[in-house]
Amino acid sequence: MADDPTPNVDAPKMAPAAALRPRPPSSPKLQKMLDETQGDLTRRAFVWHSTAGFITLLTLSCMRFFFPRALFEPKTRFTIGYPSDYGFGVDTKWQAKFRIWVVRGAAGLFVIYARCTHLGCTPDWKPAENKFKCPCHGSGFDSEGINYEGPAPKPMLRCHLEKDATGQIVVDTLNLYDFDTGTKMFKDAQPASAGPLLIV
Incomplete structure (x- = not known):
């Protein structure tokens, strides 16, 4: 029976190890972060960048009021x-x-x-x-x-x-x-x- 070529149907199918792991990043620090937060990084980064972009745009639009539109003011x-x-x-x-x-x-x-x-x-x-x-x-x-x-x-x-x-x-x-x-x-x-x- 040990030589039986029929596969065991009840055994889980295993994917190759290369397909499970993402391509290793160039930075070891990034690899460590990837290991800790495996599926959460993309969503968290998107929310963080969106919030930072919104705050930056809001700040820049508010700062516009501190600068005069007129470049030249005639004498009075x-x-x-x-x-x-x-x-x-x-x-x-x-x-x-x-x-x-x-x-x-x-x-x-x-x-x-x-x-x-x-x-x-x-x-x-x-x-x-x-x-x-x-x-x-x-x-x-x-x-x-x-x-x-x-x-x-x-x-x-x-x-x-x-x-x-x-x-x-x-x-x-x-x-x-x-x-x-x-x-x-x-x-x-x-x-x-x-x-x-x-x-x-």
Whole structure:
């Protein structure tokens, strides 16, 4: 019977040893870890890397708020030349650089800060229509910056003006003046050397 070539059906089938063992890693430390956690390493590594990646992305997105979007901040106090440099009407040459318009009216010279009082867009000066028109929501302002159409709740703000020792106009965009809706500014203005309206 010992020479019987018939295999024993009840005996468990054995796989070759090479098929049971994974390919040995290059590092002995990794092999030791593999032996200790045999089937758990892949799942644990996936969860760990996913958590670390999520925390990293969250941290980076929160850190974005600490850095300003604007790479250049214009000066808030600057000179724009002499009063005689400006003729009657609206001068737009400082709009791109300082976001202001210089306006000479019947009462004098003043500076409007170029920001719509609705949501802060920069209106455009329309010389053919003699008005400022906001491209965002259609607010309209007359040549003195008084609102008369659209959703803007009040007139545009005016900048503080003064003359320096040489007689040049100094504009301060940190000191802005607010006016009531629909009222013309300084109807009964008196000559002054500084303030929101410069009489020259």
